[in-house]
Amino acid sequence: MFKKMIRTAAILSAVGVLAACGNSKDKDSTSGNDEDQVTIEILQGKVEFNKQFEALAQQYEELNPGVKINITSVGGGSDYLSSLKTKFSSGEEPTIFSLSGPSEVDQFRDSVADLSDTEASKKALAGTLDSVTYDDEIVGLPYNLEGYGYIYNKEIFEKAGIDAETIKSYDALEAAVKTLDSKKDELGIKGVFALPGKETWVMTNHLGNTFLAPEFDNNVLNAYEAKEVKFELSDQYQRALDMQNKYSIGKPLSIDYSQQVEEYFSLGQVAIIQQGNWVYPTIAQIDPEFAKEGIGMLPIPVDGLEGKLPVGVPNYWAVNKNKSDKEVKAAKDFIDWLYLSDEGKKAVVDELNFIPAYEGYDGLDIADPLSQAVYDYSQAGETIGWVFNGYPAGWEQSTFGPEIQKYLEGSTSWDDVIKVSQDGWKEARK
Secondary structure (H helix, E strand, O other): OOOOOEEEEOOOOHHHHHHHHHOHHHHHHOOOOHHHOEEEEEEEOOHHHHHHHHHHHHHHHHHOOOEEEEEEEOOEOEOHHHHHHHHHHOOOOOOEEEEOOHHHHHHOOOOEOOOOOOHHHHHEOOOOOHHHEEOOEEOOEEOOEEEEEEEEEHHHHHHOOOOHHHOOOHHHHHHHHHHHHHOHHHHOOOEEEOOOOOOHHHHHHHHHHHHHHHHHOOOHHHHHHOOOOOOOOHHHHHHHHHHHHHOEOOOHHHOOHHHHHHHHHOOOOEEEEEEEHHHHHHHHHHOHHHHHHOEEEEOOOOOOOOOOEEEEOOOEEEEEOOOOHHHHHHHHHHHHHHHHOHHHHHHHHHOOOOEOOEOOOOOOOOOOHHHHHHHHHHHHOOEEOOOHHHOOOOHHHHHHHHHHHHHHHOOOOHHHHHHHHHHHHHHHHO
16 A cells, blocks of 8 residues: 655535625525534545545535535555654644554544444444444444455466466466566566565565465454464565565665556556555556556465455544544544445445445446456455554564565565564564
């Protein structure tokens, strides 16, 4: 899962404004009384669907004239959690905000409202609320399901004579990568991978999770409660990282998420990127045909777990219990509408390109190939759990991530990366 903070207030449609100006009765009916108005401030960490989310908020405003929604999306190079903490410390607390799992929930435990009375909490898929349920209180509602792996360019693979369906093991992947590298000029690419070394989460939260999840039995709570991390699959983790580093376009430490997705992959300069289904809207904005027909997703090979895709809940919506009762209710109503109304469901699937984490979506087609792949792996039970949301608070940012970057620049050994990261985990758990 960055671009600089985008803060956009959703505005009334031109048609609505003209109608209100031209009819005094309508103007009164939409309530010019400030006491009838409520503003929902949303801070969330997924920049990929920012434009679509703002359009959806505007649609809700038009259906609910007494509600105004302001959205701030932080990500793509900006630290969302730091931004959230700054908002709280400065007194500009959002009404709705996103948290990624038990570690972040604990940091805001005094501010999260009980959402057990929402309709969405009753429709959430089995298991999706486990990590946000405390003392019979549900303090978060899942955004969606997401999955990640190696996203590849189908046309480049076909030109190179590579059948993606046959790539299950590390050896098969390595052979394919070497073939692509040997034919770069013929294929018109500048590299096989684009490794965004600036973005530590790509290498630690996502790639690291692939090789840490088995250690914690694919359970985020096991990781959250663990006093130590062993890195039992350290060798496999290293070789996967080394492959991306060796065959990456440019210098990985100078590449960020936006360059990886928007420039190098979407414009056909590389054949493979390690990312998830959340990149689809970005690719579709750049090249709709390529996004719909030209991309696929492969699992990251793990010995003994070949053919399994990491799938989990990336973020949870939390509601600020320190806001007024009116604001809290309005926030809950908006989330219920987002996931359970006919308009919301359609937008969740077609506009936000979400894989729903709620019941009641039968008959709605998944619009993009990446989400379809995640859905298919999930339905088949061929998944690896997400445990990175159970990492110790701050460990990835202060220890694990910087150590991986040092390794990529050649200033530390892999053994030292593991040792320092293990020590950092133990210290954080004290």
